[in-house]
Amino acid sequence: MRFALVDGILTSPSSGLTGVCRACGNPVFARCGPIRAHHWTHRGERVCDSWHEPRTQWHYAWQDRFPKPWQEFIRYAPSGEKHIADVHTGHGFTIEFQYSYLKLEERLAREAFHGNLAWVVSGGRLTRDLPRFLEGLASFQPVWQEGVYVTPFPERAFPRNWLDCSAPVFFDFANAPKLSDASSLVAQPLWCLLPKRVFGKAVVLRIPRNTLVRWAHERDQLLPTQTIMTQVARALVMIERARQAEIVRLRSIEIGRQQRRVWRPRTKRRRFRRY
Ligand SMILES: [Zn+2]
Structure with a gap:
């Protein structure tokens, strides 16, 4: 500790x-x-604490961005069960920083225990983490506003054991080995995978790392997940309507062209004159 x-x-x-x-x-x-x-x-x-894990400099660097009394905050359940939260804010939500692999049962238990929780997961644990994310990024479709995306294939971008969390998961690729300037650029912000899906698609937010710290100081809940999901759903409906309207417009242009072809009066064939 x-x-x-x-x-x-x-x-x-x-x-x-x-x-x-x-x-x-x-x-x-x-x-x-x-x-x-x-x-x-x-x-x-x-x-x-049965959930205790060895801490890394990555953990400490993150915890240092929050006030001391919020760090290693001891939380009690009504049953008397107690666990040490990495950060528990003055507004009453928990941020857990996860560097090492976490068994599914323990992840579920921590989510149930803390309730109002956000994960920050190191994207630098395995060498394939950042290359996979860069590949998965190709399937991200921007919606609604700057930094909001949907993807039908979140498994192409993120580790499988973090896909179905009940809390938002912020992936931090800053400590991953960089392969190119593009990967350095991608690793600057945090990439947040929201829980649940909209029309079968995962919602991903690109968030500057300072913003996470600022929100933790200002908000009762780190992300208004339900509101974001509703707005993304509306945006997707509008995008789909615009797509359908465009299809109808292009089809009517094509029909018009075909009709002009049908009704165009035939030009007289040139006859060869005999001299
Ligand atoms: Zn002790």
Whole structure:
């Protein structure tokens, strides 16, 4: 974990320091080695959250963009079950940062536990993550406004285990190996896959990373998902109507051409004169 209580104050790990775990009240020890991000650890193998995972610098860089009291926020269910949220905002929603692979059962359990949740998933875990997204991008159709897309093939762009979440999933490709200038450009913003589908199509938003942080400070819910889905559905209906109208227009032009061909008076055949 990132913070422990030292003399009652939230403190980052520092070599040789001992603190108290906020979740269980047991002593924790600072681990400040050269490889893993500096952290506090319990004695032996003990972890006080069954969902605990080793944290990376990627986690910490994201958490640092939020106030300290929001980070590693301990949440309790009425049953007494408790888990440590990566970030739980003052407005009452949770952001979980996920770098490593997550089993389906645990993903579902975390979504059910936190309720008002957004995932931020590292798109740099596997070397194929960014190339696959670049390929999948070809199927994105812009709708309604700048940065809003639909795709009938979300599985071509995103890892399969994140396709059917009940919470929005923000993919962060910033730490993925870049293959070209185009891939660097694509990796600058976050790409958010919304839950549910509109007319069988997935909705994807392109969002600057600072915007996510700003919204977390300002909003009760990170994204008004239902409103966005309704607006996308309306936009798709209008696009389809415009497409149908265009088909009718082109067909009437073609019919007009054919009719002119039929009714055009025949020109007299030239006869060869004999001299
Ligand atoms: Zn503990």
